[in-house]
Structures are given as C-alpha cells and as structure tokens.
Amino acid sequence: MIIGICGKSGSGKSTLSREICNKCLDSIYVDIDKIGHKVLFINDVRDELVKCFGEDIVNDNIVDRKKLGESVFNSRLNMKKLSDITWKYMEKEIDNIISRNKDKVIVLDWILLPITKYFTMCDMKILLCIPYQVRKERAMLRDNISSEDFDLRESASIDFKLDDFDYVIQDNEIDVRRLLKLL
Numbered sequence: 001m002i003i004g005i006c007g008k009s010g011s012g013k014s015t016l017s018r019e020i021c022n023k024c025l026d027s028i029y030v031d032i033d034k035i036g037h038k039v040l041f042i043n044d045v046r047d048e049l050v051k052c053f054g055e056d057i058v059n060d061n062i063v064d065r066k067k068l069g070e071s072v073f074n075s076r077l078n079m080k081k082l083s084d085i086t087w088k089y090m091e092k093e094i095d096n097i098i099s100r101n102k103d104k105v106i107v108l109d110w111i112l113l114p115i116t117k118y119f120t121m122c123d124m125k126i127l128l129c130i131p132y133q134v135r136k137e138r139a140m141l142r143d144n145i146s147s148e149d150f151d152l153r154e155s156a157s158i159d160f161k162l163d164d165f166d167y168v169i170q171d172n173e174i175d176v177r178r179l180l181k182l183l
C-alpha cells in the first residue's frame with residue numbers, strides 16, 4: 001500500500017507520516033524533501049544548478065540550500081527550473097525505494113506529490129488543509145525563518161484540489177484519530 005500525504009509548509013505532514021508508520025509496523029516513511037536535499041550533493045546536479053542560478057548558491061563546492069531557496073521561493077519559474085534539474089535524480093531514488101519495499105506500507109510525504117506520477121500510485125491520498133496562521137507559526141519555529149521568509153515560501157506553493165484526496169484533515173485531532181483507526 002502507498003499512502004500519499006500532502007499539505008503546505010507547516011501543515012504537519014511529517015508528524016502524521018510518523019504516526020502512520022508507528023501504527024503500521026511494516027512501513028517506511030519517505031520524506032521526498034529529504035531526497036531533494038540529498039540530490040544536491042550530486043556533482044552533475046550542483047553543476048547544472050550553478051549554470052542556472054549562478055555561483056552564489058555554492059559554498060565550499062556544496063549547494064547552499066538557504067541561498068538556493070532565496071532564488072527559487074520567490075519565483076514559480078525558478079522553482080520549476082530547480083525541479084527540472086533535480087527531478088530525474090529524485091525520481092530514480094523514489095523508484096528504487098518503492099521497488100525495494102513492495103511488501104511494506106510506504107508513506108510518501110511531499111507538497112508536490114499531486115503533480116507527480118506517484119500521486120496516481122497512491123492507494124490512499126491525504127491532504128492536511130491547516131489554517132495559514134497555524135502553519136506559519138509552526139514553520140517559523142521549526143525552520144527558524146522570518147515571517148517574510150515563510151510568506152516567500154508560501155507564494156511558491158501549489159494549490160490543491162480537495163476532490164483529488166480521499167481524506168482532508170482540517171486541523172482536527174479527531175479526524176486524525178479516526179484516520180489512524182482505519183489503518
């Protein structure tokens with residue numbers, strides 16, 4: 001079974017994913033953001049990013065995610081360029097994880113999941129539709145970012161179609177408990 005968890009920054013995707021994995025003993029949690037961070041260490045990826053965004057995004061021959069974020073979070077076009085460069089490497093890693101874990105419950109956590117082939121592969125699709133102010137406070141605390149940085153991140157985010165999801169959770173612990181009972 002593949003469970004897809006989506007929501008904007010600070011919505012609680014990672015927390016819910018871990019709760020599901022704690023309930024389903026034979027499961028694996030895949031934080032696709034972490035895969036995106038990992039591919040930044042691939043030399044070809046770094047070189048392509050430098051060509052696209054300039055030398056300023058690199059410190060000591062390593063992509064500085066904060067500097068890269070400053071370039072991509074304020075522009076959907078730059079976000080697309082980043083995705084175009086990194087996606088083929090990320091996709092290969094995700095495919096490997098899925099093929100190695102066919103006998104497990106796989107929980108995929110990513111804001112951009114609905115615009116990938118993995119969304120259609122999900123047996124269960126969950127959206128965390130949490131109020132903006134709650135998410136903002138969580139993300140600022142978690143990521144040690146300013147209000148302006150969060151707003152920049154938010155402006156590069158995607159919008160979700162509620163009808164595409166099996167479950168939509170709107171900051172309600174009762175909804176989460178009911179969902180966990182189903183698993």
